[in-house]
Amino acid sequence: MKELCPLVAYSFAYVRRQLRSKEEVNANGALMRQLAAQLDFERRSGRRILEKAADWSTCRTTPFASREKFRHAVEVARSAGADLLLADIRELMGRTRRDRIIKCVDVLNALDVEVWDASSRRTWQSMTQDERRSLITDAVRMNKSRSEPVKAGIRLSRTEKAALPNSNYKHGNRANxxxxxxxxxxxxxxxxxxxxxxxxxxxxxxxxxxxxxxxxxxxxxxxxxxxxxxxxxxxxxxxxxxxxxxxxxxxxxxxxxx
CATH class of the missing domain: 1.10.10 (Arc Repressor Mutant, subunit A)
Incomplete structure (x- = not known):
């Protein structure tokens, strides 16, 4: 019986500060959710994960597809005759800045290794153009739904911070x-x-x-x-x-x- 093609699992998350230890990596919810989905895919598909590459960045302008560790995972998969396994392409793109999503799409389109999406149990290459467009649209919506409340909170915070010091400044001056x-x-x-x-x-x-x-x-x-x-x-x-x-x-x- 022919052995099924092995996998190289890549996961990525944006973090507020660099993760310095294995314990900190294991405590990161986003990375652990992706790993759980990848392990579930491994179990259900009967395939074997050769290498698990957990990656993270504090820079929101850097998309996962531009990361050195992503390129390394692709190279390992290519050299081993394996496929690349992502937990959820839509989720990864949804956490990418909107002006960087197309960059990720271009990279995935150009890859010469199969890219599996554990959430849909499909490969990127097997998706039609319409399916990819739908995925990208969902990712943009997801990104917008996350970023707008954050921006609103920042605007509110700046307004409050601008008002409070001015008031405190006047009271402080009078007291002085x-x-x-x-x-x-x-x-x-x-x-x-x-x-x-x-x-x-x-x-x-x-x-x-x-x-x-x-x-x-x-x-x-x-x-x-x-x-x-x-x-x-x-x-x-x-x-x-x-x-x-x-x-x-x-x-x-x-x-x-x-």
Whole structure:
């Protein structure tokens, strides 16, 4: 009795990140479903799978038919006088970008080995032009039904993300201004006293103020030591405070002057 032609099984899936171990490959649902269909075909057909090639990619623009591992599977099948076994051609094309589906069709049409579809138990070569067109149409529909909800979700996500930070940004700015004004009011007298110690016409430098604040044990806004820049910000903030008759308004005007 003549032995039936053996098979080389190829499976492919798009993944979010590279699979690094056999355990990760075995945990991938898409690859395992394809393998199960291929093993079922092997059992029902009485044929033998010589090699199982599981392949994956993180790049959505790369169709399965352009993969190096696919070409290797074809070469192994050709060298062994075997047929190539795919779990579901429609499913594979349905997960391929629409502008790459025709590329897959062209590759399958050009192959010199038989390509079996386990789901239909037919070979690609045995399908009529109408059957192939129908399969391609179904694959395009499948791709569209998957991609449109994803695109809608991305658009919604972008809209929400665009709105939320803007709102948070405004609230954050108001809170920061309020806190800065509170600190300025709290340390205003201290700064004005330091200014009063200076000779007439001399301006209080941020470095001198920072040294005085640290020596007095006053913590900065973040709870640490005062620096030239944080003291400079404090001086600028005090210079923006509204004047009142009980404070040294002239000194504050001096703070605001360039």
């Amino acid at each position: 201004r309020h806190n800065a004004n509170q600190r300025a009011h709290r340390y205003q007298d201290f700064v004005l006293k330091e200014m009063a110690k200076l000779p007439a016409g001399k301006k209080l430098s941020p470095s001198v103020l920072a040294t005085a604040l640290n020596a007095a044990g006053v913590s900065s806004a973040r709870g640490g030591r005062w620096t030239h820049n944080t003291a400079k910000d404090l001086i600028a903030r005090i210079g923006t405070l509204p004047e009142n008759p009980t404070s040294a308004s002239g000194a504050r005007r001096k703070l605001r002057d360039p």
